[in-house]
Amino acid sequence: MGPWLRHGVDIVEDIITRVIDTLNISSNSESAVRLREVERQIRKTWGGTEPYILKHSCRDEVREQVLKNLTSGVSVQDVVSKTGISRAQVYRLLKIKK
DSSP: OOGGGGGGOOHHHHHHHHHHHHTTOOTTSHHHHHHHHHHHHHHHHHTTOOOOOOSOSOHHHHHHHHHHHHHTTOOHHHHHHHHOOOHHHHHHHHHHHO
16 A cells, blocks of 8 residues: 555545545535535546645745744754754755845
8 A cells, every 4th residue: 555545544535535525515516516526636636646745835034034944043953943944954944035
């Protein structure tokens, strides 16, 4: 079983189902049909790949926090400890800033 089938669940199916459940969409409504079309598009675009899903979606906020800490003299190691992101990611953020 590949990493995309953790717990025996297809991640695309899981996401679409969660959206349908959260929005309380009837399974044969126009919205559900449109979501299934989105699912087909996602599979066509991403099928066969192993995309990375960020643990946190607040990338800009983390980047600003990292840069603020580094410019105020906080060490890279302390930034890694405070933010929970990797040392390599801290350096990537610095590279992007330049």
